[in-house]
């Protein structure tokens with residue numbers, strides 16, 4: 001499904017294969033999903049992280065999964081009817097939160113394909129994300145290990161440091177294909 005949508009829209013989907021359960025476990029752990037009151041997933045795709053977030057979040061917490069691609073969000077809603085799936089762009093996060101009566105987010109699990117985005121789009125997305133977060137809130141996103149060797153990967157790391165007060169890196173998830181790690185950022 002992801003491969004099919006990638007072929008239709010490579011610059012937005014950004015990957016041909018969903019993340020592994022190992023990377024999902026690291027993302028959910030790093031984002032402290034189990035302790036969060038309000039969790040938002042960005043770029044949920046085919047749900048590689050969504051089911052685990054739903055399983056681990058505490059009762060009484062709020063969870064929204066955001067996915068821009070209507071074909072992917074339709075499949076996700078069908079597979080996980082208990083999850084609130086919103087078909088929209090992260091650029092509209094402020095309005096989406098207002099519609100769902102959410103004031104601020106304290107945990108973000110982000111699967112956006114940052115490497116496929118130009119720096120201007122990255123900046124617009126970061127503006128929306130930072131505005132929507134509570135101070136001290138966590139933003140977790142993953143990157144492929146080999147990307148660190150590329151200038152774009154280094155620029156993205158710098159951008160995270162400019163936008164967040166703390167940025168750390170998880171151990172490498174070798175069992176993901178390709179190997180990846182999680183950036184754990186605090187507003």
Ligand SMILES: C[S@@+](CC[C@H](N)C(=O)[O-])C[C@H]1O[C@@H](n2cnc3c(N)ncnc32)[C@H](O)[C@@H]1O
Nearest residue numbers: 013015018019043044045048068069089090111
């Ligand atoms: C690389 S896939 C990741 C899917 C899944 N989270 C995973 O790790 O397997 C990135 C997803 O982000 C979605 N996406 C891209 N731009 C977006 C945006 N501006 N707002 C919301 N979702 C977006 C794509 O449609 C795609 O499903």
